[in-house]
Amino acid sequence: MDFKTLLCVMTDADVSVPSLSQAMALAEAHDAHLDVLALGVDRSQTGYFYGGADALLMQEMLKRAHDEAEEIRKTAEAKLSNSGLRWACDIGVAQIADLGRHVASRARFSDLVILPKPYGKNCGTELEPTIEAALFEGQAPVLMVPESVAPMTTPKTVCLAWNESAEALVAARAALPFLKMAETVHVIVVDPPSHGPNRSDPGGLLSQYLARHGVNVQVDVLSKTQPRVSDVLLRHATDTDADLMVMGAYGHSRFREAILGGATRNMLEHAPLPVFLAH
Known part of the structure; x- marks a missing residue:
């Protein structure tokens, strides 16, 4: 598409x-x-x-x-x-x-x-x-x-937040036109569950799916070294000099994120780069 x-x-x-x-x-x-x-x-x-x-x-x-x-x-x-x-x-x-x-x-x-x-x-x-x-x-x-960012057409480096959720998968599929244009796509997995079905290869199935579309994928497994997942994602986006962040939106309810906060709300508040969202 x-x-x-x-x-x-x-x-x-x-x-x-x-x-x-x-x-x-x-x-x-x-x-x-x-x-x-x-x-x-x-x-x-x-x-x-x-x-x-x-x-x-x-x-x-x-x-x-x-x-x-x-x-x-x-x-x-x-x-x-x-x-x-x-x-x-x-x-x-x-x-x-x-x-x-x-x-x-x-x-x-x-x-x-x-x-x-x-x-x-x-x-x-x-x-x-x-x-x-x-x-x-x-x-x-x-x-x-964001207000201060120059218009982006062909992102060179993309960070894709991955947590196995339906929202993250929808975002990855919807962002394929951008992902295929990028030189590198970093699939970011933060603190993957130690007992999950993909514990031995976090992000592996998504990487395989994207690679078959011609996407140059790199999986980055990160520890949650900061209080919020969004902070870890944004720091990695800065470290990799990313042009675009791709993520699923509102994995929790909007009410919960409005009251308690969440990755989507925090990203919308603090992201210094364009963010591609899908639900």
Whole structure:
């Protein structure tokens, strides 16, 4: 499979520009069609109004979201107009509680969704549910793009987090176009179970599967020398000078990760490199 339909959801004219640049670079590299959704979000409430609320207040909030969507559309079209790419740009307005439906309806028919890092300075509350909607309701892989990273088209070194889970396998399969282009793919196994079915060859079956697709694979078995698995993964990505991290998303429930933390949440917060996620 190749990436032939890309989706970039923009909910902020400034924060989303790096992800749009990344999406444009991938569209050119893969000869893909790029869809852009300029989405104005009403962040002021949770999908309903208390009894007796003035209808003018609702109208004003939705008008503000629509104006924001128009501003985002103009920003996107200014970058796309002379790019030579095949693209389309639609606008939409959503209350934050209904955000998932709008994102998922477009993500379902996309090969890859390119989105900005959801946590950090100037990041709105809508960015996290946008990623979750693409992964869960849209059933599409997501490429999370940090703000300070230059657009990536052909990764030389990829780190693939492997823990035998269904999510990790889905991510590995979905990321094959990137993995086949890379010079080296490091399959990272952190503290493999001593009594598991693959204890004598952790990551071996995945490496065999990838190698048959022409991927140059190297298995790296690491000890959990830091409190969080995500810290071990990020340190190894730095040590190998990786261009891309591939991992399964939300092996635990989203609620558990929101309260107690988890590899996905921590990676989305701290990753300095693009992260390819699938669930």
